[in-house]
Amino acid sequence: MKNILIPGLLLAIISITACRKIDSDPVFGQRPDERLMEILEKADQQLKSSEFGYQAYLFPSEGGNGGFAFYVKFDPNNRVQMYSDINASTSSQVGSSSYRLKAIQTPSLFFDTYNYMHVLSDPDNPLGIGGRAVGNYGDFEFSIDSTKGDTIHLTGNKQKSPFVLVKASQADANFYKNNGLYRLDSTLRDYMTNATFLYVEDAKSGNYAFSLNADTRVVSLSRVEGGEVVSLNTEYALAPYGLYLNKAITIGGVSYRYIYWDAATKSLYFKNGDTRINIKNGTTAIIPFWRYIGVDFNSLVINDSPMDGWSTDFTTKWNAARVAMLNGPYTLRMGYLFLTFNKDVKLMTINLFIYQGANQFLATYPYSYTVTEDGVFKFKKAGDPNGNGGLIAANMAPLLNHIENDRFTTDYFIHPVEGVMGMMKSVENPAFSFSTYTTNF
CATH class of the missing domain: 2.40.128 (Lipocalin)
Incomplete structure (x- = not known):
């Protein structure tokens, strides 16, 4: 439909609009910026009012490593003192930095000079507890989500790490200050x-x-x-x-x-x-131990030297492989051996670290496997070893012959120093058994 413009009506609209007074008075008694400033002031008062500071808990986002504990004490000069469980030094030596409260899109708490929290997001990864160039996916700038009783819930502005402050007692403060x-x-x-x-x-x-x-x-x-x-x-x-x-x-x-x-x-x-x-x-x-394999951990790790839990037969054959590599044409030193399981595709890969001087190499041997309802494993070659594995295949034969021809059970092994470990034992040759660490490779 074609629109018809009526000149007189347009003039009337312009006149009415021009005469209307722009109302700058807030509808609810406070402007948004005033309400935000009031929230920030109350938050600042709450932070500073805790005589014995706060218990603090930071959980780095995905890619991080567990949770980290802090003790934080905010002072009237916008400084904060803290301890942390990052390592022995941060637990025993008080750290200090400045902080400020600022309105971004929501009221936010910024730790704006370097402190222990920054360590967790430092791309240089100075303590080796995170990834290179990303740190441990921590945060040091937080949005204030809610306050309930003695607890303040916050969320990291960048990595979305949950951060919780809980008002501390004198006994709590003493706990942190005494390492x-x-x-x-x-x-x-x-x-x-x-x-x-x-x-x-x-x-x-x-x-x-x-x-x-x-x-x-x-x-x-x-x-x-x-x-x-x-x-x-x-x-x-x-x-x-x-x-x-x-x-x-x-x-x-x-x-x-x-x-x-x-x-x-x-x-x-x-x-x-x-x-x-x-x-x-x-x-x-x-x-049963075998049910954890590929679930709680994916690798059984054989030590790089004989230890409790190794049978005499296994120790003899492991030493034979070690000596053969060392005296071979490449003068190789035998390191840790990982039996790495992929439960989804039923693949077990032997990953052996070998060393030539200061240089590290990896030899691999792939095997498919089956496991019975009683936890008995049977392995079958699933391809050729990699180049390094091929070079030392003859040296590894005393060990690989058992992997390729025997069935194996697994169980827990109580090591006198290491505590609970794993153990594998040949069904056909029970004298061939060895203890293992567990890890994810």
């Missing part, structure tokens, strides 16, 4: 080394195996459901009482955000009101 983070980390490492088969009872749906990895800062509750290992995993950060979990873990219909450490009994426990749910140390495993 408590480092001492607790050492205590938990000793605890896990000395523990055998930790578990949590769940009367409603069955018990869980419990594990704590102090290197990745992850706790796991696992059990077998429908023939598969099902795990509840979450990152943790150290706290004055034990562990603060990034995500709550639900056991028997109750969700838990904290795991407590009992220094008197040297044990961990959950707490539901006044009821303790103890993490117990059993004599047998809830989950």
